[in-house]
Every structure is written in C-alpha cells, then in structure tokens.
Amino acid sequence: MTRWQKIKSILIGLFMLAIAASLLTYREDAYGVIMVIFVMILIFSGLRMLVYYFAMAKNMTGGKMILYMGILLTDLGLFANSLVSVPNTYILLYLVAMLFLSGIIDILNALESKKIEGHWKLRMLRGVGSIAAAAGCLFFRNSPSTVVIIYCLGLIYNGVIHIINGFRTNDIIAIQ
Amino acid sequence: MNGDFHYYATYCASVIAGYSHEEALKICYSANLVDFCSRTFLRTVGGPLSAATTQLQSELADVRTDILGLQDITRIWASFHFLPRNLNALVKRGTRTYRNKYRLICGPNGELLKAAVELAKGKGYEAAGLAMHILADTWAHMYFAGTPSLVINNTDYNFRELIPCESGFENRPVVFSHNPAAADDPETGRYTASLYQVSENSIMNLGHGRAGHLPDYSFMRYIYIPAWNEYREILKDNPSDYYHAFTQMVYALKYLRSEDGIFETDIYDTESVKPYEEKIMDILTVRRISSADAWQEFGESLSGEKIPAFSLMNYQKEYREAENGNKENTCLGRFFVAAMSQKSMVTSRIFSTGSILAGRSIDYKVEGLRGIRDYWQIVGEELGVGKK
Numbered sequence: 397m398t399r400w401q402k403i404k405s406i407l408i409g410l411f412m413l414a415i416a417a418s419l420l421t422y423r424e425d426a427y428g429v430i431m432v433i434f435v436m437i438l439i440f441s442g443l444r445m446l447v448y449y450f451a452m453a454k455n456m457t458g459g460k461m462i463l464y465m466g467i468l469l470t471d472l473g474l475f476a477n478s479l480v481s482v483p484n485t486y487i488l489l490y491l492v493a494m495l496f497l498s499g500i501i502d503i504l505n506a507l508e509s510k511k512i513e514g515h516w517k518l519r520m521l522r523g524v525g526s527i528a529a530a531a532g533c534l535f536f537r538n539s540p541s542t543v544v545i546i547y548c549l550g551l552i553y554n555g556v557i558h559i560i561n562g563f564r565t566n567d568i569i570a571i572q
Numbered sequence: 573m574n575g576d577f578h579y580y581a582t583y584c585a586s587v588i589a590g591y592s593h594e595e596a597l598k599i600c601y602s603a604n605l606v607d608f609c610s611r612t613f614l615r616t617v618g619g620p621l622s623a624a625t626t627q628l629q630s631e632l633a634d635v636r637t638d639i640l641g642l643q644d645i646t647r648i649w650a651s652f653h654f655l656p657r658n659l660n661a662l663v664k665r666g667t668r669t670y671r672n673k674y675r676l677i678c679g680p681n682g683e684l685l686k687a688a689v690e691l692a693k694g695k696g697y698e699a700a701g702l703a704m705h706i707l708a709d710t711w712a713h714m715y716f717a718g719t720p721s722l723v724i725n726n727t728d729y730n731f732r733e734l735i736p737c738e739s740g741f742e743n744r745p746v747v748f749s750h751n752p753a754a755a756d757d758p759e760t761g762r763y764t765a766s767l768y769q770v771s772e773n774s775i776m777n778l779g780h781g782r783a784g785h786l787p788d789y790s791f792m793r794y795i796y797i798p799a800w801n802e803y804r805e806i807l808k809d810n811p812s813d814y815y816h817a818f819t820q821m822v823y824a825l826k827y828l829r830s831e832d833g834i835f836e837t838d839i840y841d842t843e844s845v846k847p848y849e850e851k852i853m854d855i856l857t858v859r860r861i862s863s864a865d866a867w868q869e870f871g872e873s874l875s876g877e878k879i880p881a882f883s884l885m886n887y888q889k890e891y892r893e894a895e896n897g898n899k900e901n902t903c904l905g906r907f908f909v910a911a912m913s914q915k916s917m918v919t920s921r922i923f924s925t926g927s928i929l930a931g932r933s934i935d936y937k938v939e940g941l942r943g944i945r946d947y948w949q950i951v952g953e954e955l956g957v958g959k960k
Contacts, residue, residue, distance in 0.1 A: 401639055448772060451667045456723040456799040465770060505630035561640050 402562045409558030416551040419544055435477045442470030492533045495546070499526030573712040574788050577814065579604040579882045580867030582704050584874055585818055588844050589825035593877040595697055599825070602701025602907050603708075604882050606652050609911065617888050622915070622946035623908035625652045625702075629752075637720065637773045643931040645778065646719040650676055650930055651918040652702075652911075653709050654718030654779055657682035659925045666723075672927035673724050674800060676717040680710040680816070681837035684921060689824050689835045691917055692910065698903060699910035700828045704821050706914070711817035712787050715798050715806060716780040719929055720773045726799035727782045733761055734793040734807075736857075746794065748784060756785055758859045790814045790856040790863060811856045818852060819845045848874075900949070913950045 419429060445466030453459035502523030510516040529546055536542040582603040586596035609625040627635065627648060635641050650656060657679030663671040685707060692703035717724045731748070734741040748765040756763045766781035780787045786794055792810040797803060819840035826844075827835045845852065848870075855866045871879050891904040899905040920933040934943050936951050 405638075445770070452670045452723045452772065455666045455670060455802075456726060457797050457801070457803055458726070458728050458799070459723070462770060501630070501633045505628075505634055507630075557636070558638075561638065564640065 405558045406562035409555040409560075409562065412551050412555030412558065416548040416555065419548050419551070435473055438469055438473030438476055440473075442466050442468070442473055445469060492530045495526050495530035495533065495550075499523045499530060502526060573708050573790075573814075573817075574785075574862060575604055575607065575882060576862050576864035576867050577708060577712075577790065577817075578607060578705055580864055580871050580879065581818060582701065582708070582821065583879055584867065584871045585704070585821040586825055587871065587874045588848070589822045589841075590829060591825065593875045596875065597879070598697035598903065599701040599704065601882065601886060601903075602698040602910075603705040604701075605884075605907060606702055606705040606911075608884055609907070613884065614908075617891055617904060619891070619904065619908050620912065620946040620949070622944055623911040624648055625911050632775050632778070635775060637771075637775065642720065642773055643929065645775075646676070646922075646930040647915050647919055649718030649779055650678075650922070651718075651915045652706055654678035654713050654716055655682065655684050655688065655706050655710050655918070656717070656922070657684075657710070657714075659684065659921060668926075670723060672925070672929055673717060673719060673721045675925065675927070676719050676721075676922070676929065677724060677800065678710055678713045678716055678718060680707075680714065680813075680820070682710070683837075684918065685710055686835055686837050687917060687921070688914060689827065691913055693828055693835075695910055695913075696906045698907040699913075700825065702907065702910045702914065703824065703828070707821060707824055708817045711813040711820075712810070713780055714787075714808070714813065715801075716783070716787070718779055720775055720778045722770070722772045722774070722777045722799065724798075724800050725777045725779065725782055726768070727796050730805075731783070731796045732794060734795065741793070743795075746786070756789075756861060758789070758791070758861070789861065791859045811853065814856050815849075815852060816840060900953070909950060909953055912947055913953075916947055916950055 415429075415433070422429065443466070445462055449459065449462040449466055453462040456462075500523070502519050504523075506516040506520035506523060529549075533543055533546055579600050583596045583600040586599045587593070591599065606625045609623065610628045610631060611621050611624045612628055612631065613619075614621050614624060625648065627645070632645075635645065637645075654676070655678055656676045658677075659675050659682075661675050661677075663674045666674070688706050689703050692699035731746040733744045733746050735744055736742075744761050747760075747762045749762060750765065750767045752764060754762075754764050763784040763786060765784035766776040768782070769776040771777075776782070783796065786792050787808065787810070790810050793808065795805050795807050797805050819842050822844050823839055823841040824835060826841065827833050842849075851870060855863050855870065858866070868879050887903040891899060891902045894902045894905065900909055916933070919930045920935075922930040923933040936955075941948055941951060
C-alpha cells in the first residue's frame with residue numbers, strides 16, 4: 397500500500413467505528429440511519445459502476461451490461477431515497493443472510509483445513525458463532541435494538557480490520 | 573494444468589533431461605506441491621506464511637478483496653500460475669489501472685519466464701520443480717491474468733469446443749454450469765465455471781475461473797472471445813501447447829542441470845523428445861479428466877522405477893523435526909525459500925513498471941532490511957545477512 401492508501405484505510409476504519417458508535421447510541425431509532433446508509437450505498441455503487449464502465453469496462457467484451465447496471469443502480473438509489481420508510485424486515489433479512497453466508501464459509505474452511513490436519517477449531521467456532529448470530533437475529537426479529545447491535549458488531553469488525561491494514565507492513569524486499 | 577502433468581509429466585521430462593529417478597521424484601514433487609502449498613498447509617507444517625504458492629477454495633471464499641488482499645492474491649497467482657508474458661505491453665486504450673491489469677496476462681516465452689528459470693539455477697531440485705510448474709502453466713493458462721479482473725478474465729457464452737472427427741474437427745457449444753459439486757463431463761460437453769460477477773475484483777474473476785477447467789485439460793481445443801481481445805476470437809489448442817510445454821521443460825531442466833549455459837525463451841528440446849512424440853501426443857489427446865495413469869506408466873517405462881503417488885505428507889516430518897536455523901536445508905525449507913524468491917522477483921518486476929497490483933517492492937541495497945519479515949530470509953540466503 398502507498399502512504400495515501402494507508403491513511404485512507406485508517407480513515408475509513410475510523411469512520412466505520414464512528415457510525416457504529418452512533419448506531420449503538422440511537423438503538424431503535426437507528427433503522428432510519430441504516431436506511432440512509434443503504435441509499436448511499438446504492439447511489440455510490442451505481443456511480444462507481446458508471447465510472448468503472450468509462451474507465452475500464454468499455455474496453456471489455458460485453459461491457460455495455462455494466463453501463464446499464466450502473467444506470468439502474470443509481471436510479472434505484474434515488475428511488476429508495478424518495479421513500480419515507482422501508483419495512484424493517486428487509487433490513488433484517490439482509491443482515492441475517494450476510495451472517496449466515498459468512499458462517500457457512502467459515503465452516504467449509506474449517507472442514508478443508510481439518511482434512512489436511514490443519515488448525516480448524518477456532519474457525520469452526522467462528523462459523524458456528526456466525527450462524528448462531530444469524531439465528532439470533534431471526535429469533536429477536538421483534539427487537540430492533542438487538543439487530544442494530546449485531547449490525548454494529550459487523551461494522552466494528554470491518555473498521556478495526558481497516559485500521560490494522562493501515563498499519564501493516566506489506567513491502568516485499570528484493571535484491572535488484 | 574492438473575496434477576497428472578505437474579507430477580508425472582514433470583517426472584518424465586526430468587528423466588529425459590538426464591536426472592536420476594530420485595532426483596526426478598524431488599523435482600516433480602516440488603512441481604506439484606505448488607498447487608498445494610497454501611497458508612493452511614504452511615500453518616500445519618509451521619512454515620513461513622509468505623511462502624504460500626496457492627490459495628485453497630475455502631481461503632479464496634474468505635479472502636478480502638481490499639487493496640492488501642488483492643495484492644496478496646496477485647503475488648501468489650501471478651508469480652506461480654499466471655506468469656505475465658509482457659509487463660511492458662503497449663496498451664493504447666483504457667486507464668492506467670486497465671493497462672496494469674492487461675500487462676499481467678499470462679503467456680509463454682516472456683522475459684519473466686527466463687528470469688524465473690534463471691532464478692532456479694543452482695538452488696536445488698525444489699527450485700527446479702517450482703520453475704517447471706511456472707513454465708508449464710504459462711502454456712496452459714495463456715490469455716488469463718493472475719489477478720481478479722472482470723475486464724481481463726471474463727468470457728461470454730460464445731464458447732465452442734473442437735472435437736476431432738473423421739472430416740477434421742466438429743464444433744460443439746460448451747455448456748457451463750456453476751455448481752461446484754458437479755463434475756466436468758467431456759462426453760456431453762458440460763463443464764463447471766465460476767459465476768459471472770459484475771464486480772471487477774470479485775474472486776470469481778481470478779485467472780481462468782470463468783472458463784472453468786478447460787485450460788487444465790490437455791485434450792481440449794476450444795474457441796472463445798476473451799474480454800480483453802476487442803471481440804476477436806481465440807483458438808486454444810491444448811495438445812499442441814502441452815507438447816510445447818513438455819519439450820521446453822526438457823530444455824529448461826537440461827539448462828538447470830548444466831554447470832553453465834544460458835536459458836533462452838522459445839527453444840524446445842524436440843530432438844530428445846522425438847522418440848516419444850507419438851506416445852506423448854496419445855496421452856495428451858485422449859479425452860479424459862486425468863491422464864495420471866498413462867503418464868505414470870510412461871514415466872515408469874522411461875526410468876524402469878516405480879513412481880509413488882504424490883503425497884502431501886512427504887518431507888513434512890523432516891521439516892518439522894529440523895532445528896530452527898537448519899530448516900532451510902530440508903526439502904520443504906528449500907522449496908519455501910525458492911517460492912519466496914520467485915514471489916519477490918515477480919513483485920519487484922511488476923512494481924518496476926509502475927503498478928502496485930502485486931504490492932510494493934523495496935530494494936535491499938537502497939533501503940536496507942525492511943518489509944515483510946519472512947522475506948528477510950531470502951536476503952540472508954543471497955548476502956548472508958538478516959534472519960537465518
């Protein structure tokens with residue numbers, strides 16, 4: 397990573413921690429904030445895809461698809477922004493699906509590692525933990541506060557990883 | 573390429589190049605180990621994690637595709653499985669990022685191949701085996717890049733297989749499914765490939781994932797349109813490419829065995845291989861997923877010795893029981909050092925073109941001993957300083 401990329405990674409990490417902290421403060425009222433984040437993600441993804449098309453994908457076989465998707469995503473984001481509220485169920489389903497998938501991947505990873513006598517218990521535990529958390533989300537679906545906490549845990553994890561990445565040594569030494 | 577070629581065919585090439593049975597076994601073991609030396613394996617044996625030469629499916633599923641994750645992926649896959657053909661290729665379209673990715677497209681007979689083979693000279697059978705894996709893959713994985721990239725590695729539905737028939741070749745559309753549990757079936761033309769993912773850096777767009785294992789089968793001849801080729805079709809003739817790979821391996825192994833000499837690209841030892849050409853082409857063209865048995869039989873007829881099946885457990889005990897400071901003198905230890913040297917060399921070459929896709933490279937002579945600690949070992953090996 398260049399020096400600028402390191403600084404960017406740390407700033408993104410700090411931003412994620414700040415969002416998690418504000419969500420934890422507002423709890424039940426935080427769904428609105430989560431929705432704003434979703435709208436921003438949609439618009440940002442759409443615009444990013446358009447930039448991607450003009451910068452790279454227009455040189456690619458079948459690249460026009462990226463252009464159409466960019467337009468569609470931006471449009472969806474703007475449409476979502478115009479809605480006053482979105483049923484909490486959709487937000488909840490998104491969180492549960494993400495947790496469940498990461499749990500499955502951890503378990504598969506642990507099983508593969510076990511096959512060649514590698515370390516597997518911690519990863520298996522993490523996988524089972526993620527699936528349990530997903531089940532917990534569903535179980536507490538009537539408690540928005542719990543769901544917000546689980547979402548925040550994900551944000552904190554990602555934020556910390558970004559900050560650690562910013563400080564990691566990653567240069568390769570060579571004799572030229 | 574599959575284990576049948578990396579293990580048994582490399583054994584055959586070694587024997588034809590003049591190596592003894594025991595030496596050939598060490599070379600082909602190392603050549604095949606490149607496909608198994610993952611971080612999970614390295615944790616198991618207690619080796620340096622920076623020596624990883626591959627990533628397991630489960631590791632890839634869990635990998636982060638931020639800048640550090642992408643650099644790690646590129647270092648591994650571009651160094652060992654998709655060696656770039658031309659890092660200075662003239663690209664007149666797209667942005668700098670596009671140009672940097674385009675330049676990572678793999679192909680045979682590039683400057684980096686010469687550097688990789690020369691790097692292995694005098695470093696033992698393990699380094700020779702590792703170099704043979706890289707060389708063979710430049711033929712099999714031609715036209716794909718060892719970095720996740722939709723704009724380079726994507727393919728579309730226009731994929732046709734050429735099947736030999738009495739009148740020449742018959743065109744048959746390839747049907748790709750995305751079920752990882754489904755086995756490839758050459759009879760019906762149904763193969764597994766990775767999913768189309770719109771994200772540029774999705775792991776689904778790494779290497780030849782979008783073309784499934786077609787580049788890995790020696791019998792395959794197919795026509796398709798790569799994402800980077802401006803809507804022009806490409807014909808990939810695996811039997812011919814694999815034969816070139818084999819004859820070039822024999823040439824390279826003879827070079828590595830010699831006391832001096834030079835290694836030049838685009839030279840093939842067809843003369844030494846000529847007596848076996850028909851046999852080898854027979855093995856290469858039979859439509860089957862693995863030709864391990866046929867290669868094994870051929871290898872055993874060459875050396876008159878039994879070739880044991882590849883086992884990941886080989887040499888583990890020796891490495892684990894070696895004392896710290898002496899591990900580099902074991903078979904696995906030498907392999908790890910060779911892997912890190914190769915990774916360091918490729919990263920450095922890519923970085924020198926102004927691309928940080930494989931990470932940043934620092935010159936020991938300018939900046940001293942810095943960077944990832946595992947790599948200090950290769951400086952120690954070269955100059956007798958740093959961690960030993």
